[in-house]
Amino acid sequence: MTELTLIPAKDTGTAIPAEPFIGQHLIDGVWTDSADGAGFDRNSPAHGDLISRSAKGGVAETEAAITAARRVFDLGDWAFSSGQARAKILLKMADLIDENRDHIALIETLESGKPITQAKAEIEGAADLWRYAAALARTLHGDSHNSLGADMLGVVLKAPIGVVSIICPWNFPFLIVSQKLPFALAAGCTAVVKPSELTPSTTVILGQLLQQAGLPAGVVNIVLGHGDPVGAVMSTHDAVDMVSFTGSTAIGRQIVKAAGDTLKKVSLELGGKNPQVVFPDADIEAAADAITFGVYFNAGECCNSGSRIIVHEDIAEALTAKIVALSRQVPFGDPLNPATQVGAIISSDHQARIDGYVKDARAEGARVVLGGDRLSISSLTGAFYQPTVIADVTANMAIAKEEVFGPVLSVLTFRDPGEALALANDAAYGLSAGVWSRNVHTCLDFARRVQAGTVWTNTWMDGFAELPFGGVKQSGQGRELGRYGLEEFLEVKTVQMRVNRGRDPWVKTR
Ligand code: NAD
Numbered sequence: 250m251t252e253l254t255l256i257p258a259k260d261t262g263t264a265i266p267a268e269p270f271i272g273q274h275l276i277d278g279v280w281t282d283s284a285d286g287a288g289f290d291r292n293s294p295a296h297g298d299l300i301s302r303s304a305k306g307g308v309a310e311t312e313a314a315i316t317a318a319r320r321v322f323d324l325g326d327w328a329f330s331s332g333q334a335r336a337k338i339l340l341k342m343a344d345l346i347d348e349n350r351d352h353i354a355l356i357e358t359l360e361s362g363k364p365i366t367q368a369k370a371e372i373e374g375a376a377d378l379w380r381y382a383a384a385l386a387r388t389l390h391g392d393s394h395n396s397l398g399a400d401m402l403g404v405v406l407k408a409p410i411g412v413v414s415i416i417c418p419w420n421f422p423f424l425i426v427s428q429k430l431p432f433a434l435a436a437g438c439t440a441v442v443k444p445s446e447l448t449p450s451t452t453v454i455l456g457q458l459l460q461q462a463g464l465p466a467g468v469v470n471i472v473l474g475h476g477d478p479v480g481a482v483m484s485t486h487d488a489v490d491m492v493s494f495t496g497s498t499a500i501g502r503q504i505v506k507a508a509g510d511t512l513k514k515v516s517l518e519l520g521g522k523n524p525q526v527v528f529p530d531a532d533i534e535a536a537a538d539a540i541t542f543g544v545y546f547n548a549g550e551c552c553n554s555g556s557r558i559i560v561h562e563d564i565a566e567a568l569t570a571k572i573v574a575l576s577r578q579v580p581f582g583d584p585l586n587p588a589t590q591v592g593a594i595i596s597s598d599h600q601a602r603i604d605g606y607v608k609d610a611r612a613e614g615a616r617v618v619l620g621g622d623r624l625s626i627s628s629l630t631g632a633f634y635q636p637t638v639i640a641d642v643t644a645n646m647a648i649a650k651e652e653v654f655g656p657v658l659s660v661l662t663f664r665d666p667g668e669a670l671a672l673a674n675d676a677a678y679g680l681s682a683g684v685w686s687r688n689v690h691t692c693l694d695f696a697r698r699v700q701a702g703t704v705w706t707n708t709w710m711d712g713f714a715e716l717p718f719g720g721v722k723q724s725g726q727g728r729e730l731g732r733y734g735l736e737e738f739l740e741v742k743t744v745q746m747r748v749n750r751g752r753d754p755w756v757k758t759r
Contacts (some may be wrong), residue, residue: 252577253577253581253624253635253636254577254578254579254580254581255580255581255582255624255626255627256580256581256582256583256586256588256589256626257582257583257626257627257628257629258295258296258582258583258585258586258626258627258628258629263355263365263585265293265296265298265300265359265585266300266355269290269299269300269301269302270300270301270302270356270450270453271301271302271303272301272302272303272304272449272450272453272473273303273304273453273473274304274306274310274314274470274471274472274473275453275456275469275470275471276310276313276314276317276470276471276472277313277314277317277321277466277467277470278460278465278466278467279466280456281304281310282304283304283305283306283307283309283310284307284309284310285307287304287305287307288302288303288304288305289302289303289305289446289474290302290303291303291360291446291447291448291449291450293359293360293362293593293631294361294362294593294594294595294596294631294632295359295362295583295584295585295592295593295629295631295633296359296583296585296629296630296631297630297631298359300356300359300360300450301356301360301449301450303446303449303450303453303473303474304473304474305473305474305475306443306472306473306474306478306479307474307478307479308478308482310472310474310479311441311472311474311478311479311482311483311486312482312486314441314470314471314472315412315414315441315470315482315483315486315488315489316488317466317467317470318412318439318440318441318467318468318470318488319412319439319488320467321439321465321466321467321468322409322411322412322438322439326465327437327439327465327468328408328409328437328438328439329437330437332386332387332388332389332435333386333387335383335386335434335435335437336383336384336386336387336435337383337463338434338459338462338463338464339379339380339382339383339386339431339434339435340379340380340383341461341462341463342379342431342458342459342462343376343377343379343380343383344376345458345461345462346372346375346376346379346458347373347376349454349458350369350372350373350376351369352454353368353372353423353451353454354368354369354371354372355368356450356451356454357371357372357422357423357448357451358584358585358592359584359585360419360422360447360448360449360450360451361419361420361422361447361448361592361595362548362584362592362593362594362595362631362632363547363548363584363592364584364586364587364589364590364591364592365584365585365586365587365589366587366589366590367546367547367590367592368584371421371423371424372423374424374427374712375423375424375427377714378424378427378428378431378714378730379427379431380714381431381714381715382431382432382434382435382735383431383435385432385435385732385734385735386434386435386436389407389435389436389735389739390407391404391405391406391407391741392404392405393405397745399748399749400747400748400749400750400752401745401746401747401748402745402746402748403743403744403745403746404743404744404746405741405742405743405744406741406742406743406744407436407736407739407740407741407742408437408739408740408741408742409436409437409438409738409739409740410436410438410490410491410514410738410739410740411438411439411489411490411491411740412438412439412440412441412488412489412490412491413429413433413438413439413440413441413489413490413491413492413493413738414440414441414443414483414484414486414489414491414492414493415429415430415433415440415441415442415443415493416443416476416480416483416484416492416493416494416495416496416504417429417442417443417444417445417452417495417496418445418495418496418497419445419447419448419595420547420550420551420552420595421547421551422444422445422448422451422452423451423452423455425495425518426442426444426452426455427455428495428518428718428729428730428734429493429495429729430442430455430469432729432734432735432737432738433493433738434464434468434469435735435738436735436738436739438491438738439467439468439469439470440468440469440470441470441471441472441483441489442455442456442469442470442471442472443471443472443473443474443479443480443483444471444473445496446473446474446475446476447595447596449473452471452473453471453473455471456469456471476500480500480504481507484503484504484507484508484513485507485508485510485511486511487511489511489513490513490514491513491514491515491516491738492504492508492513492514492515492516493516493727493737493738494515494516494517494518495517495518495519495552496518496519497519497520497652498519498520498652498677498678498723498724501517501519501725504517505517515726515727516725516726516727516728516729516737517720517725517726517727518552518718518719518720518724518725518727518729519552519678519680519720519723519724519725520552520652520654520678520680520723520724521552521553521554521652521678521679521680521681521720521724522556522557522649522650522651522652522676522677522678522680523543523553523554523555523556523557523678523680523681523682523683523701524555524557524558524559524672524673524676524682524683524699525539525540525543525555525557525558525559525682525683525684525685525705525709526558526559526560526663526669526670526672526673526682526683526684526685526695527540527558527559527560527561527564527568527685528561528666528669528684528685528686528688528691529561529563529564530686530687530688530691531564531685531686531687531707532685532687532707533564533567533568533571534571535685535707536568536685537568537571537572537575538575539555539683539685539708539709539710540555540558540568540572540658540709541572541575541576541579542709542710543555543683543709543710544556544656544657544658545576545579545590545591545636545656546591546710548591548592548593548594548634548655548656549603549653549654549655549656549657550594550595550599550654550655551654552680552724553680553681553703553710554652554653554654555658555683555709555710556652556653556657556658556659557642557649557658557659557660557661558658558659558660558661559661559662559663559669559672559673560660560661560662560663561662561663561664561669562662562663562664565640565660565662569618569638569640569660572638572658573618573619573638576619576620576636576638577619577636579591579636581624581626581633581635581636582626582629582633583626583629591636591656592633593629593631593632593633594631594632594633594634594655595632596632597632599632599654599655600623600632600633600634600655602654602655603634603653603654603655603656603657604622604623604634606647606648606651606653606655606657607621607622607637607639607648607653607657609646609647609648610639610642610646610647610648610659611639613646613647614641614643615639615640615641615642615643615646615648615659616639616640616641617637617638617639618638618639618640618660619635619636619637619638620634620635620636620637620638620656620657621635621637621639622634622635623635634655634656634657635656636656637655637656637657637658638658638660639657639658639659639660640660641660642659642660642661643661644661644672644675646659649661649675650675650676650677652678666691666694666695669695670695670698670699673695673699673700674699674700676722677722677723678720678722678723678724679700679701679702679720679721679722679723679724680701680702680703680719680720680724680725681701681702681703681704681705681710681720682695682699682700682701682703682704682705683704683705683706683708683709684696684699684704684705684706684707685706685707686706686707692706692707693706700721700722701720701721701724702718702719702720702721702724702725702728703716703718712730713730714730714731715730715731716730716731717729717730717731717732717733717734718730718731718734
């Protein structure tokens with residue numbers, strides 16, 4: 250594998266902190282350890298060094314956090330605060346995130362293994378979401394009905410849904426919590442937040458910044474720890490009104506069942522097996538670059554990973570060759586080095602899972618054109634995986650249907666547009682999809698027919714605060730971002746008002 254571009258651990262200019270980051274729970278405005286003193290550690294998946302020591306929440310801490318969020322919501326001070334007041338705090342948060350970008354990004358990189366430049370961009374993107382949510386807080390309104398008759402006025406209020414449990418994954422820890430929390434706060438909700446046990450610390454920093462921004466105690470509570478028991482209690486407790494979850498489809502399914510007993514609203518952002526269809530008239534250079542970005546960004550540990558391409562058979566060899574050539578030039582290596590574009594895999598267990606998919610595909614007859622194994626990078630002890638391109642993949646193989654969550658691209662081929670669409674839709678997932686063609690009709694027809702929450706035409710993985718994001722099929726339910734992202738956290742309440750006496754009496758008095 251000497252022909253790859255590898256970045257060893259040296260000359261990064263950024264030191265790993267000598268002392269680990271200490272994380273506590275934030276419950277009702279107070280930072281606290283667990284009552285039983287339990288804790289857990291996180292080591293850098295790239296370097297092996299101890300990065301953080303966190304309190305490990307149990308049932309008691311989770312219930313205390315939910316109780317605080319419930320009490321503060323029911324008190325009404327926050328829920329009935331003006332949009333202006335809430336926006337002021339959200340805007341202050343955005344500024345504080347910007348001011349603390351480098352500190353947050355460093356911890357994010359060290360816990361997740363992602364490149365430092367990407368972590369910085371992610372923190373900047375998160376600040377933008379807090380700003381956007383502030384705008385929504387100012388413009389939130391319902392409807393009025395002035396055409397119900399002379400004696401009746403109808404008002405549709407948008408009210409905060411209540412206490413929201415926010416459960417997040419490890420792949421974009423700071424960004425994903427920022428796709429949820431500022432929108433929930435803009436709506437007037439209170440929240441309990443649980444980051445992944447693999448990346449807890451930047452959510453703790455978020456809590457510290459919320460306090461600096463002047464958020465009242467108990468509006469946002471943070472509990473660190475594992476899915477069982479913290480996430481499980483957050484999904485079942487009867488004082489919680491809604492669960493907003495991002496993570497795997499398997500856990501999403503469990504959450505729907507757990508939340509069913511109390512009929513909580515559940516919004517889910519889950520996995521994907523996102524296809525890009527490349528027609529023969531596409532701009533092949535642009536497609537090859539975007540496909541390379543789409544599969545290696547965040548080491549493929551991305552719900553939007555463009556992990557399978559469906560290419561017209563006439564151009565499949567040429568396009569695959571271009572992708573392989575580009576793949577060799579993508580710098581894999583030390584996440585602390587600003588030159589690195591792909592960092593470490595989140596854990597050695599996950600590295601083994603990725604490798605299992607590749608080995609199974611090979612055994613089933615697929616052709617590994619590039620990579621296909623673990624990657625060693627000099628002076629780094631952590632888990633890395635080679636950029637991997639697999640051709641001759643057929644629709645029945647697990648690698649064509651299941652989320653690999655690694656830097657692994659599957660190449661399938663098609664003969665006619667109907668076959669391309671059928672292959673694209675042949676997955677339980679429906680998060681995102683892409684189409685490459687110079688013919689606008691080809692693109693529009695595909696965009697309308699493909700089963701996905703987001704479709705990119707002649708591009709891949711752009712995202713905007715203004716545009717809603719979410720999946721269909723087993724990729725989720727509900728939407729984040731845009732105005733829809735706020736609506737998720739709002740309940741509709743109808744108020745019907747009699748104007749004057751109006752109606753004939755129901756009881757006909759003599
Ligand atoms: P995961 O499902 O293993 O864990 C997500 C969170 O759920 C973690 O905080 C975990 O502690 C918690 N959890 C675990 N068991 C639980 C339970 N029984 N009840 C409640 N909470 C529980 O996912 P992950 O490995 O952290 O993240 C990777 C997955 O997330 C991938 O499938 C990826 O596609 C998905 N994802 C989706 C989006 C999206 O927007 N659609 C974005 C990012 C990640």
